[in-house]
Amino acid sequence: MKSTPFNLVMSALYNGKKGARPPAGNATSIVCHDLMDASGVSFPQAHVDANAMAELALAGHETIGFDTVMPEYSVHQEAAALGCEVDWGSRDQMPDSRNFPYADFSDVVVPENILEKPSMRVVLDAISILRRHVGGKAAIVGKVMGPWTLAYHMAGTQNLLLHVGLGEKDKINKMLRRLMPVTTAFARAQFQAGADIVVLADHATGNLVGPYHYKEYLLPIHQEMTATIEGPLILHVCGNCTDRLELFADAGFDGYHFEWQVDAKAAVERIGHRMCLVGNVNNAQTLFQGSPEDVRKQARYAVEAGVSIIAPECAIPLSTPMDNLKALVAAVHEGY
Amino acid sequence: MSDRIATIKKAIVEGKHTEIETMVREAIGDKTDLDILINEALIGAMDIVGKMFAAGEIFVPEMLVSAATMKKGLALIKPLLTGDGPQSKGAILILTVKGDLHDIGKNLVTIMLEGAGFNVLDLGVDLSAEKVISKVEELKPDILALSALLTTTMPEMEKVIKALESRGLRDGVKVMVGGAPVDSKFADKIGADGYGKDAGEAVQLAKTFLHLS
Numbered sequence: 089m090k091s092t093p094f095n096l097v098m099s100a101l102y103n104g105k106k107g108a109r110p111p112a113g114n115a116t117s118i119v120c121h122d123l124m125d126a127s128g129v130s131f132p133q134a135h136v137d138a139n140a141m142a143e144l145a146l147a148g149h150e151t152i153g154f155d156t157v158m159p160e161y162s163v164h165q166e167a168a169a170l171g172c173e174v175d176w177g178s179r180d181q182m183p184d185s186r187n188f189p190y191a192d193f194s195d196v197v198v199p200e201n202i203l204e205k206p207s208m209r210v211v212l213d214a215i216s217i218l219r220r221h222v223g224g225k226a227a228i229v230g231k232v233m234g235p236w237t238l239a240y241h242m243a244g245t246q247n248l249l250l251h252v253g254l255g256e257k258d259k260i261n262k263m264l265r266r267l268m269p270v271t272t273a274f275a276r277a278q279f280q281a282g283a284d285i286v287v288l289a290d291h292a293t294g295n296l297v298g299p300y301h302y303k304e305y306l307l308p309i310h311q312e313m314t315a316t317i318e319g320p321l322i323l324h325v326c327g328n329c330t331d332r333l334e335l336f337a338d339a340g341f342d343g344y345h346f347e348w349q350v351d352a353k354a355a356v357e358r359i360g361h362r363m364c365l366v367g368n369v370n371n372a373q374t375l376f377q378g379s380p381e382d383v384r385k386q387a388r389y390a391v392e393a394g395v396s397i398i399a400p401e402c403a404i405p406l407s408t409p410m411d412n413l414k415a416l417v418a419a420v421h422e423g424y
Numbered sequence: 425m426s427d428r429i430a431t432i433k434k435a436i437v438e439g440k441h442t443e444i445e446t447m448v449r450e451a452i453g454d455k456t457d458l459d460i461l462i463n464e465a466l467i468g469a470m471d472i473v474g475k476m477f478a479a480g481e482i483f484v485p486e487m488l489v490s491a492a493t494m495k496k497g498l499a500l501i502k503p504l505l506t507g508d509g510p511q512s513k514g515a516i517l518i519l520t521v522k523g524d525l526h527d528i529g530k531n532l533v534t535i536m537l538e539g540a541g542f543n544v545l546d547l548g549v550d551l552s553a554e555k556v557i558s559k560v561e562e563l564k565p566d567i568l569a570l571s572a573l574l575t576t577t578m579p580e581m582e583k584v585i586k587a588l589e590s591r592g593l594r595d596g597v598k599v600m601v602g603g604a605p606v607d608s609k610f611a612d613k614i615g616a617d618g619y620g621k622d623a624g625e626a627v628q629l630a631k632t633f634l635h636l637s
Contacts (some may be wrong), residue, residue, distance in 0.1 A: 180576055184525050246488070246528050253439060253485030295604075296528075298483040331480065372605035376575050405575030405605070 093155030094284070097227035100396040101285065101320050101342055101364045110391050110398055112420045113156040115229065115287045115322055115345035115366050117403040118148050122410035124179065126151050131406075132176040135162055135183060136206070138213035145218060149226045152410060153417035156285075157222055158229040159214040161403070163289065166233050166270055167241035169205035170196065180406060190242040193251070193259040196266040203277050211274075212281040219282030227285060229322075230278030234290025234313075235267040236306050242267070245296075252301060260305060268309055272317055279319040286321055287345065288313070293327030294349075302332055307339055314340030322366055326402055330354065337362040347401040348374075348386070352393035366397040369416055376405040380415035387419035428456055429465045432497065436469035437476075439489035441496060448497040458501055463541070466494050466501075470539025478624040484532065487623075491535040512543040514634045517559055518569040519547035521580035526573035529603060529623075533569060536623040542567075542630060553583040560593055567630055570616075572603040581606075582614040589615075598633040602626060 089095050091107030099105050100113075124130040127147035134140045145159035162183040168174040172185040190196050202208060211230070218228050233241075239248050242263065251260055275286045290310070292302045314321055322343035323336055330350050336359070337344075343364035346355060348371075355365055369375060369386045387398050398420050404413070428451040435444050451461055473490045476482045516537055520530050527549050537544045547559060560568060568588075570581045581601050588594040601616045602625075611619035617633065620626035631637040 181523060182574075182576075246531060249485045249528075250488045250492070253487075253489035254441070296484045298480075301483065301485065372575055373607060373609075376605070377610075407576060 093149070093226045094222075094224055097155050097397060098284065098320075101322075103361075103364060103396060106424065109423045110396070110420045111155040111227075112153065112417045113227065113229070113366060113397040113399050114148060114154055114158050115231075115324055115397075115399055116289075117158070117161040118152065118154060118400060118413060119144055119161050120404055120406055120408040120410060120413070121179065122408075123147055123151065123413075126410070130179050131161070131181075132178055132183070135176045136210060138210045138217060141210055141214035142217035142221070145214065146221060149222065152413045154226075154413075156227045156229045157218050158231065158287075159218060160211050160231040163233055163237065164241070165207045165211055166202075166238055166274060168207035169202050170198065170238070170242065170270070172241055174207070182403075182406070185241055188242060188244040188247065190263065191244050191247055193243060193256075193263060196242055196263060198266065198270055202270060203273060208274060208277075212277055215278055215281040215283050223282065228283050230275070230281075230283035230286040232271050232274045232278065232286060232288055234271050234288050234306075235264040235309055236290045236292050238267040238270060239263050240291065249296060252297065252305070257304075264305060264309055268313065272313055275313075275317045275319070275321070279317075284320070285343075286317075286319060287324050288321050288341070289324040291326055293325055294329045294331065295327040299332035299335060302335055307335055310339035310341070322364070324402075333359045343396070345399065352390045352395050356394040360394055360396075364396040365394075366399050367395060368401045369399070371401055371404055371408070375400055375408050375412045375416075378412065380411055380418075383412045383415040384419045387416045388422070391420065391422075391424065428454060429460065432461070432465040433469045433472075436466065436490055436493045436497065437472050439486060439493050441489060441493040444493045444497045445500060448500045452500065452504065458505060461501060462498070466498055467539060467541050470494055470536065473539070474536050474624040474627060478622060484528070487532065487535065491539060494539060513541040513636055514543065514566040514630065515563070516542050516544045516567040516569055516630065517547060517556075517563060517565040518544055518571070519551045519556065520549040520571045520573075521577050521584065522550055522552045523580065524572050524574050524577035525549045526571075526603075529573065530569075530571040532623045533571070533602065533620070533626045536627050537569075537630060540627045540630070553580065553587045556584050557587045557591055557593065560588065560597055561591070565597060567598045567600060567633055569626065569630075570599065570601045572601075572606060575605045578603075578605055578610065581616070585615050600626060600629050600633070 096111035134144045145157040171189040323341040324345040328349035345366040608619045
């Protein structure tokens with residue numbers, strides 16, 4: 089197998105043949121100020137213009153050396169299409185929604201033409217642009233928000249969690265089931281547009297909900313989605329999810345993108361034979377505030393633990409020094 | 425009487441929000457000492473909830489319902505208190521710093537601090553340093569609690585502390601910081617008095633600041 093970026097990532101996804109080195113990939117945004125300056129493309133333009141979005145993603149591969157290109161930087165593409173007022177932010181601030189249109193848990197109205205909404209279209213067009221540039225050379229990674237994350241956007245995080253606590257199962261399940269087709273449709277469309285892999289981010293994070301909440305509400309939905317979406321899927325759930333790793337494997341995802349709080353060795357031991365593990369270099373203390381040597385140490389720990397694709401743990405802080413991202417890439421170039 | 429205290433405490437821990445009002449009314453009807461009711465049943469229950477959360481036995485949904493249950497019970501007791509109300513352990517201003525809209529962590533800390541008997545004023549999100557200073561000058565809290573979820577907004581915490589220093593207010597207030605990207609090293613670097621990694625630690629820190637534990 090030639091050790092091209094594409095081959096290394098796709099082989100790692102199914103724990104297949106190893107090449108000369110592990111791949112460095114990103115399941116979440118690696119955009120920082122240094123990358124914006126190097127590429128000449130900045131936020132917020134890269135959230136709303138397909139060419140800018142693609143250009144910045146390409147820079148992650150060409151300038152920093154990641155083996156992937158991932159053109160979605162925020163978590164608000166679907167939310168905007170579903171009626172949230174999204175502030176697309178600035179060079180220094182990531183996008184955020186200003187309202188919760190279904191705080192009363194009324195039936196979510198999903199527009200028939202949701203894939204044509206600007207915030208969805210821009211991602212699909214950016215993926216197609218990237219296909220023309222790096223198709224077969226670097227792995228093109230799409231991203232969709234799962235129904236749980238979308239429910240946070242629709243109803244408000246604290247409001248949703250309160251209803252979970254109150255045992256309002258019918259209301260919550262109804263909302264999740266109305267949102268599930270949005271995730272499925274967007275994932276399928278991204279594969280059709282040219283994505284090689286799609287990350288499904290669903291923030292049933294260990295900092296907020298328990299494994300029993302995931303099992304009750306989200307596991308059945310994830311199992312349905314993984315059974316029907318053709319194409320490789322990587323689950324992203326933030327926070328310390330050590331207590332629910334096997335559930336994620338049971339959900340049928342091909343990979344799991346995880347945070348530093350989950351020990352890499354433990355994760356590999358428990359589910360490494362069932363899923364491709366992607367991660368897990370720490371953002372706040374290491375990539376943002378640490379030195380290149382700090383980054384190298386964590387990346388090598390993950391490599392030696394058997395993590396398949398080495399990555400930052402989550403979307404990186406905007407002021408992360410590019411040298412630290414390059415240190416992650418350099419660490420994988422040391423080989424196995 | 426102690427049965428009623430134990431029952432109410434258990435009801436709050438278990439989030440029995442539809443039953444709590446009847447239980448509290450019965451306790452009041454039985455002439456239960458109101459301070460004991462608040463301190464042992466209500467605050468005591470939230471102390472247990474905090475420990476269970478820290479131990480990973482329960483999560484945010486359960487905590488929110490327990491807090492709502494406690495508040496329902498407290499709402500029946502408060503109007504009956506004579507004097508200035510329940511003895512507050514201390515006054516705390518809490519907020520999320522400028523540029524940051526995240527509030528769930530801050531809200532959980534508020535719930536647990538109130539549950540522990542502190543008087544908490546939540547100033548909301550996206551507060552500039554100038555706004556924070558003017559509130560500290562006006563309200564003279566014992567503790568200022570700053571929250572940030574983004575690495576881009578963490579520097580605002582240092583701005584607030586420096587502004588307190590330049591206005592001669594720093595010595596009059598204890599500053600605690602928290603939020604996902606924050607750690608004790610950062611807290612020390614910016615001159616905060618303490619860091620809490622979760623709501624439970626924030627409560628402990630507040631008690632330590634005011635020599636209550």
